[in-house]
Amino acid sequence: APPLVSVRDLTMTFPGKRSATGRRGAPVRAVDGISFDLAAGETLGLVGESGCGKSTTGRMLVRLLEPTSGSITFDGRDVTHLSQGALRPLRRHLQMVFQDPHSSLNPRQTVARIISDPLLVQGWAAGDARRRAAELMDLVGLIPEHIDRYPHEFSGGQAQRIGIARSLATSPRLVVADEPVSALDVSVQAQIVNLMERLRRELGLAYVFIAHDLSVVKRVSDRVAVMYLGRIVEIGDKKSLYEDPQHPYTRALLSAVPLPDPAAERRRERITLLGDPPSPAAPPPGCSFHPRCPKAQPLCKTERPALTVAAAGPATREVACHFPGD
Numbered sequence: 001a002p003p004l005v006s007v008r009d010l011t012m013t014f015p016g017k018r019s020a021t022g023r024r025g026a027p028v029r030a031v032d033g034i035s036f037d038l039a040a041g042e043t044l045g046l047v048g049e050s051g052c053g054k055s056t057t058g059r060m061l062v063r064l065l066e067p068t069s070g071s072i073t074f075d076g077r078d079v080t081h082l083s084q085g086a087l088r089p090l091r092r093h094l095q096m097v098f099q100d101p102h103s104s105l106n107p108r109q110t111v112a113r114i115i116s117d118p119l120l121v122q123g124w125a126a127g128d129a130r131r132r133a134a135e136l137m138d139l140v141g142l143i144p145e146h147i148d149r150y151p152h153e154f155s156g157g158q159a160q161r162i163g164i165a166r167s168l169a170t171s172p173r174l175v176v177a178d179e180p181v182s183a184l185d186v187s188v189q190a191q192i193v194n195l196m197e198r199l200r201r202e203l204g205l206a207y208v209f210i211a212h213d214l215s216v217v218k219r220v221s222d223r224v225a226v227m228y229l230g231r232i233v234e235i236g237d238k239k240s241l242y243e244d245p246q247h248p249y250t251r252a253l254l255s256a257v258p259l260p261d262p263a264a265e266r267r268r269e270r271i272t273l274l275g276d277p278p279s280p281a282a283p284p285p286g287c288s289f290h291p292r293c294p295k296a297q298p299l300c301k302t303e304r305p306a307l308t309v310a311a312a313g314p315a316t317r318e319v320a321c322h323f324p325g326d
């Protein structure tokens with residue numbers, strides 16, 4: 001079957017910030033030419049440090065942002081530059097769950113109103129939308145009798161369930177979840193991840209699940225893409241990527257994921273990265289990871305590595321590194 005979503009050379013450039021003197025800085029390439037496919041019902045985990053372009057990518061996928069260049073195809077249709085009007089019938093299939101549930105829910109609206117809103121936009125009658133909202137509350141583990149309450153009457157985890165219910169109201173085919181558990185207590189993170197995983201199975205959704213570390217996406221993802229400074233540096237099948245990471249950045253991120261077996265945890269070597277990620281306004285030349293890479297060679301400072309199937313790795317893996325593997 002053709003992919004549900006197909007992304008090619010996707011780029012987002014933001015104008016540079018104005019300084020105190022009113023001069024504009026250089027434009028920032030938040031996303032710099034990324035490509036991937038997503039099959040119907042599949043979950044892609046999108047991982048990287050803050051500022052790597054993962055949220056911008058997510059917002060382009062549901063067309064809350066219009067890409068600067070490249071293309072996004074959804075269900076065989078090029079949606080890259082569709083106007084808001086032309087997007088309206090597609091909106092029901094492209095939904096988003098945001099990081100901070102309380103700030104993404106209108107505090108002056110009841111849960112009924114919040115969850116019904118995408119349905120009313122699609123032309124549903126108010127009574128039908130309310131009934132559907134109550135069903136959705138039940139589906140996500142909330143008490144439907146609480147439908148006339150306001151967001152502040154719910155805990156963070158419950159508020160995120162409301163956000164998830166809202167995202168599912170129109171029976172979307174793609175949900176982009178932008179760090180949906182990062183703002184929640186660790187004790188409820190697993191519950192929300194498990195809920196989203198169950199909903200995906202029951203409803204046949206495709207997710208792009210964004211997170212800043214590899215432990216969160218491990219359970220939900222079929223494939224994982226690791227981003228660094230606006231580019232995908234490694235992408236592949238989840239199981240094989242966790243077992244045999246090829247890119248030094250993926251290896252470093254993985255070395256920070258706690259292992260369940262304490263003996264293995266003690267034996268394991270931590271890879272500590274030097275410094276913070278550089279500003280996307282001034283990415284280093286060559287491989288943009290070279291200033292922090294424990295394996296960097298002179299070539300890395302001048303030649304940008306392309307994302308390609310690494311000879312040493314599995315055929316389904318693509319890596320952007322001159323010296324992948326051990």
Ligand code: SF4
Binds near residue numbers: 305
């Ligand atoms: Fe490190 Fe060089 Fe590979 Fe970049 S290309 S990740 S600097 S080894």
Ligand code: MG
Binds near residue numbers: 050051054055179
């Ligand atoms: Mg973000």
